Amino acid sequence: MVKDVLIIGCGCIGLSTGILLLKTKQYNSVKIWAKDLPPNVTSNKAAALWYPFLSNPPDKVGKWSAETMEYFQKHILNDPKSGTLLKKVNELFRKPKKEDPDWKPFIKSFRRARKDELPEGYADGYAIDDGFVMDTDMYMNWLVDTFKALGGQIEQREVVDIREPFIYSDIVINCTGLGAKELVKDGHMYPTRGQIVVVKNTSDRSIMDEEDYICYVIPRISNTVLGGTAQDHDYNMNPTKQDTDEILKRVAAISPKFSRRKLEILGVKVGLRPSRYEIRLEPELLQDNSKLLIHNYGHGGSGFTVSWGCAQEVLNLIQQNIPNLKQSKSKAPILQSKL
Numbered sequence: 001m002v003k004d005v006l007i008i009g010c011g012c013i014g015l016s017t018g019i020l021l022l023k024t025k026q027y028n029s030v031k032i033w034a035k036d037l038p039p040n041v042t043s044n045k046a047a048a049l050w051y052p053f054l055s056n057p058p059d060k061v062g063k064w065s066a067e068t069m070e071y072f073q074k075h076i077l078n079d080p081k082s083g084t085l086l087k088k089v090n091e092l093f094r095k096p097k098k099e100d101p102d103w104k105p106f107i108k109s110f111r112r113a114r115k116d117e118l119p120e121g122y123a124d125g126y127a128i129d130d131g132f133v134m135d136t137d138m139y140m141n142w143l144v145d146t147f148k149a150l151g152g153q154i155e156q157r158e159v160v161d162i163r164e165p166f167i168y169s170d171i172v173i174n175c176t177g178l179g180a181k182e183l184v185k186d187g188h189m190y191p192t193r194g195q196i197v198v199v200k201n202t203s204d205r206s207i208m209d210e211e212d213y214i215c216y217v218i219p220r221i222s223n224t225v226l227g228g229t230a231q232d233h234d235y236n237m238n239p240t241k242q243d244t245d246e247i248l249k250r251v252a253a254i255s256p257k258f259s260r261r262k263l264e265i266l267g268v269k270v271g272l273r274p275s276r277y278e279i280r281l282e283p284e285l286l287q288d289n290s291k292l293l294i295h296n297y298g299h300g301g302s303g304f305t306v307s308w309g310c311a312q313e314v315l316n317l318i319q320q321n322i323p324n325l326k327q328s329k330s331k332a333p334i335l336q337s338k339l
């Protein structure tokens with residue numbers, strides 16, 4: 001029974017999900033409806049590097065992050081048009097750090113930093129030699145181009161009532177990020193505001209110092225991202241001088257090479273991470289089991305880091321639930337029905 005699939009949302013989550021669905025060649029059509037399209041989505045405001053951050057639950061984030069790293073290594077990092085770049089990652093600590101990260105069991109390349117990798121003032125660190133970064137705008141364009149090249153269609157269209165997409169498809173994937181708060185009335189969703197400063201300078205590796213606050217240097221192909229902030233329930237989309245000053249003060253403390261007078265600032269960006277106590281990735285059978293809605297949202301600060309693992313989970317959930325899908329009994333227009 002070959003089906004159509006309709007994805008709501010055109011961020012990194014919706015696009016990754018759509019690409020994997022199309023690659024199976026098992027669906028009649030895969031379409032995306034989205035209120036906003038790249039570059040006008042949160043995903044384009046991201047840094048972005050592979051490294052789990054502000055997302056839960058730890059075991060699933062670990063698994064999805066590892067699967068995403070593997071997918072990048074197999075299918076993306078070798079494509080120069082993808083905007084990705086291999087860059088070692090060091091998370092630094094000013095005091096010895098006893099605990100390993102939750103996701104260590106899933107990432108074979110994880111190791112402790114060597115002494116020669118620790119800038120002055122740091123006593124300990126994590127290291128991943130096969131880390132990688134995405135020049136976010138380039139990568140988002142690559143996702144859109146790949147989705148379309150595989151036959152995917154994108155329509156700029158806001159969904160006000162989640163029943164509407166089911167007029168056109170029995171299978172709908174909800175990849176609406178923070179929009180899920182309104183669309184499916186998810187009161188657990190909230191924004192975690194992130195401000196970043198983009199500079200011309202570069203760095204041989206991604207560096208994070210986050211014991212007391214958020215502080216990172218993420219080198220990309222054409223520039224470097226300095227961050228950041230994480231202000232919960234803050235919807236302010238305008239950059240503030242106070243946040244920029246604080247970000248620059250913090251990164252200067254990592255190394256004198258990042259002192260303000262040595263930086264060429266190219267711009268400042270703000271995005272609202274789609275935060276939730278844990279990622280919602282689950283199916284809902286609706287309308288007498290004739291409709292399948294799969295939720296894939298709430299990825300916080302890790303959307304890119306878990307995107308391909310979550311997309312694979314969506315495919316698994318569709319396969320598991322298609323046998324439970326019944327032919328729709330009522331011919332009445334869906335919008336009159338109860339979900």
Ligand SMILES: Cc1cc2nc3c(=O)[nH]c(=O)nc-3n(C[C@H](O)[C@H](O)[C@H](O)COP(=O)(O)OP(=O)(O)OC[C@H]3O[C@@H](n4cnc5c(N)ncnc54)[C@H](O)[C@@H]3O)c2cc1C
Nearest residue numbers: 009010011035036043047049159177179194271303304305
């Ligand atoms: C400053 C900053 C830095 C970050 N850095 C990183 C990083 O280094 N690594 C990492 O992994 N993650 C990072 N993130 C987190 C990452 O950006 C998010 O987790 C990710 O973008 C979420 O993707 P998404 O597709 O769910 O959401 P979005 O990109 O917000 O896309 C949601 C889509 O749904 C659409 N939509 C919403 N509601 C509706 C509706 N009712 N009808 C139709 N369409 C709708 C929107 O228009 C949009 O197209 C960062 C975030 C910020 C803010």
Ligand SMILES: NC(=[NH2+])NCCC[C@@H](N)C(=O)O
Nearest residue numbers: 051052053194208216228301
């Ligand atoms: N991963 C980590 N511990 N720190 C860097 C965070 C960068 C990006 N995920 C964000 O700002 O959301």
